[in-house]
Amino acid sequence: MIPWERLDGVTLEDGVELKLMRRGSEYSIMLGANELMNSRLSGSEEALAAYAIEQLGGRPAPRILIGGLGMGFTLRAALRLLGPDAGVTVAELVPEVIAWANGPMTEVFAGCLKDPRVKLHQGDVGELIRTSQGNWDAILLDVDNGPDGLTRQGNDALYSAQGLAGAHAALAKGGIYSVWSSAPDPAFTRRLRQAGFTVEERATRASTRKRGVRHMIWVAQRP
Secondary structure (H helix, E strand, O other): OOOOEEEEEEEOOOOOEEEEEEEOOEEEEEEOOEEEEEOOOOHHHHHHHHHHHHHHOOOOOOEEEEEOOOOOHHHHHHHHHOOOOOEEEEEEOOHHHHHHHHOOOHHHHOOHHHOOOEEEEEOOHHHHHHOOOOOEEEEEEOOOOOOOOOOOHHHHHHHOHHHHHHHHHHEEEEEEEEEEEOOOOHHHHHHHHHOOOEEEEEEEEOOOOOOOOEEEEEEEEOO
16 A cells, blocks of 8 residues: 655644645645545535535625635535636635645646636635625635634634624625534534524535545525
């Protein structure tokens, strides 16, 4: 078997290393000993985009905010489903992740960052949400491991009652707030409803082959 090779890494503010690994044509982004994503498992991240865009129902010139670049699975799925009049902003806090997208993982990203509909923002998606008022038709979050934060304590604010109130205000009427998580979180579902969203929970396979572990996606809508 081909061994894993460490390509690069960065120590995050909480003192844990985020690293990019490669084995043949397979890539993995790991936080310490925990795998956050793998280039062979894109199903649930693609579904994050598909579920939200389906709920938008063909809204003209939609403005989409994606929190978390990762391996670009959600972005590429969104671009396949959106028309030429759409605009997609991707916020990524860690500059090394952006460098990996434009360097070792260029083939994985398949040119999606050069799509004219895409704007890449190096910074905190939470700040973009807090400074928006009715600007976004959809906000898609694949940040950390879901509401139960793993990589950065500061991410917890996104999923707090205050963070959800900010997301509600940042969405246009009828807008979609969709969140990826590695596992269910009933308390988060309750907070979404308390923030004024209608909520659907969708357990979704990690693999595009419709097998293996399931991840959780919340599809919440501002009435």
